[in-house]
Amino acid sequence: MEREEKLKEIERLRFKINQLETELEQEQPKHQWLPEGYYTTYHILAGLMLGFLGGAASLLFNVVGSVLVGQHPMELIRVFMTFPLGENALRIESGAVLALGSCLYLGTGMVYGMFFHLILSRFFSKSNAVFRFLVSTGMGLVLWFFNFYLILSWLQPLAFGGDWIVKLVPVWVAVLTHLVFAWTMLFVDEWGYFDREGHLKQY
Numbered sequence: 001m002e003r004e005e006k007l008k009e010i011e012r013l014r015f016k017i018n019q020l021e022t023e024l025e026q027e028q029p030k031h032q033w034l035p036e037g038y039y040t041t042y043h044i045l046a047g048l049m050l051g052f053l054g055g056a057a058s059l060l061f062n063v064v065g066s067v068l069v070g071q072h073p074m075e076l077i078r079v080f081m082t083f084p085l086g087e088n089a090l091r092i093e094s095g096a097v098l099a100l101g102s103c104l105y106l107g108t109g110m111v112y113g114m115f116f117h118l119i120l121s122r123f124f125s126k127s128n129a130v131f132r133f134l135v136s137t138g139m140g141l142v143l144w145f146f147n148f149y150l151i152l153s154w155l156q157p158l159a160f161g162g163d164w165i166v167k168l169v170p171v172w173v174a175v176l177t178h179l180v181f182a183w184t185m186l187f188v189d190e191w192g193y194f195d196r197e198g199h200l201k202q203y
Contacts, residue, residue: 039194043121044114046192050185051113055106057184058177065173076177077101082164083156090164109181112143116185117192125193132186140182144175 062076072078081089081101092098116139124132148166157163169177 042194047114047117048110050117050188050192051110054113054181054184055109058181061180074098079168086160120189136182136186140179144178
């Protein structure tokens with residue numbers, strides 16, 4: 001084979017290789033694993049994590065508030081633990097039991113946080129800051145009313161013979177506790193948005 005023919009053959013093979021590489025790239029598009037539309041599974045997990053922060057903020061609010069008014073720092077947890085333990089929980093001094101109660105409180109915050117984040121990220125991600133604040137405040141108030149008057153007011157007396165949570169937690173404390181949770185969820189909400197293209201995706 002003459003030199004010129006060999007060079008032509010090399011050029012032809014190079015062209016063929018480039019063509020095959022281009023076809024392979026087209027057959028494997030970038031981000032092909034990404035789901036289309038709203039990534040529900042991701043936001044459920046993100047909401048659980050953010051709900052932990054919301055629960056921690058509301059618990060800290062109550063710890064500081066209890067100290068300021070001269071109560072036991074974990075007074076809210078004592079009252080919270082009357083749901084599984086009854087009236088005896090009000091005299092708890094055991095650090096282990098109070099730690100368990102704190103974990104249950106934070107776990108409850110995670111569950112509620114999941115719903116908060118799903119609602120905010122799915123339906124209100126494009127809303128302005130004022131409207132999102134009003135929505136979050138409204139959800140906090142609805143959560144307070146749901147917890148205290150649609151669930152605890154009848155379920156705790158039915159199960160344990162007393163409604164200590166509703167009676168012992170002042171209304172303003174209960175409302176502020178839920179609002180601190182709701183406002184914290186608003187503040188951290190965008191931390192849980194799915195990064196689809198290297199920036200926050202707005203749905």
